[in-house]
Amino acid sequence: MSAALVERIAELKAKLGAVILAHNYQRPEIQDVADFTGDSLELSVKARAARQELIVFCGVRFMAETAKILCPEKTVLLPARDADCPMADMVDAAGLREMKKQHPGAAVVCYVNSAAEVKAECDVCCTSGNAVEIVSRFPADQEIIFVPDQNLGSSVEGRCGRKMLLWPGFCPTHARLSPEELRELKLAHPGAVTMAHPECEAELRALADVVLSTGGMLKQVRESARTVFIVATELGLLHRLRRENPGKTFIPASARAVCPNMKKITLEALLDSLEQGRWEVEVPEEVRRRAELPLARMLA
Numbered sequence: 184m185s186a187a188l189v190e191r192i193a194e195l196k197a198k199l200g201a202v203i204l205a206h207n208y209q210r211p212e213i214q215d216v217a218d219f220t221g222d223s224l225e226l227s228v229k230a231r232a233a234r235q236e237l238i239v240f241c242g243v244r245f246m247a248e249t250a251k252i253l254c255p256e257k258t259v260l261l262p263a264r265d266a267d268c269p270m271a272d273m274v275d276a277a278g279l280r281e282m283k284k285q286h287p288g289a290a291v292v293c294y295v296n297s298a299a300e301v302k303a304e305c306d307v308c309c310t311s312g313n314a315v316e317i318v319s320r321f322p323a324d325q326e327i328i329f330v331p332d333q334n335l336g337s338s339v340e341g342r343c344g345r346k347m348l349l350w351p352g353f354c355p356t357h358a359r360l361s362p363e364e365l366r367e368l369k370l371a372h373p374g375a376v377t378m379a380h381p382e383c384e385a386e387l388r389a390l391a392d393v394v395l396s397t398g399g400m401l402k403q404v405r406e407s408a409r410t411v412f413i414v415a416t417e418l419g420l421l422h423r424l425r426r427e428n429p430g431k432t433f434i435p436a437s438a439r440a441v442c443p444n445m446k447k448i449t450l451e452a453l454l455d456s457l458e459q460g461r462w463e464v465e466v467p468e469e470v471r472r473r474a475e476l477p478l479a480r481m482l483a
Contacts, residue, residue: 334353
């Protein structure tokens with residue numbers, strides 16, 4: 184890590200009164216310079232509570248949009264303009280409206296990994312960490328449309344014991360995780376605890392000891408007496424796991440579990456964002472107002 188770059192980022196952050204938020208999947212050096220690192224829910228809460236008027240969001244676009252929806256009076260910057268989420272791009276507002284027409288009366292639960300226009304069409308948002316709790320709020324006979332992640336949706340179905348109408352979206356990074364590779368790792372490390380993210384496909388989730396969000400994985404490791412963990416999620420999380428648990432061993436479920444969009448933000452891009460005000464995230468006010476309600480219901 185360039186000490187000069189880090190020092191300049193710290194200077195500008197202080198001068199501008201900025202707060203840097205970083206997702207658990209960001210590059211290690213970005214996590215290390217951030218004021219707060221967390222999962223989608225944690226960062227949503229931090230954005231809303233931050234006293235600073237400038238939020239630099241090191242993640243992907245839907246995360247920065249979420250911060251803007253919750254904090255319309257603040258400036259939100261996304262250091263990499265093209266840091267999009269393929270899963271979020273698998274659903275659009277027009278397609279969701281059509282599905283709602285086909286299922287009048289259905290409630291719509293929207294994974295926070297979605298664009299502002301999609302959130303605006305939904306009743307409540309959720310994250311991978313609170314999806315079960317959110318879905319469980321609805322009456323047992325309530326029809327539910329769940330967008331956009333069919334894998335998170337099927338995981339919630341299994342834990343809640345109810346069926347939902349699942350949009351056929353998925354995370355390409357988690358889809359690259361191989362059940363066969365995981366079986367081999369489990370045989371090679373018989374004492375390890377296997378943790379899988381609910382965005383993984385069902386066959387892989389079935390091999391895990393626990394299925395948890397990134398925040399849930401951090402808590403699991405922190406509170407566990409076990410010392411070896413196989414981690415089935417994006418590789419960025421391993422940096423934080425190792426940093427916070429130096430006496431424990433973490434084995435990635437696959438070296439291929441890298442989200443290219445999460446890695447687009449570099450120290451150079453972060454510095455440029457602070458120096459040039461790039462790239463400001465805007466959400467049209469009519470969309471923002473409608474998207475704010477499902478997010479507020481999630482955070483209530």
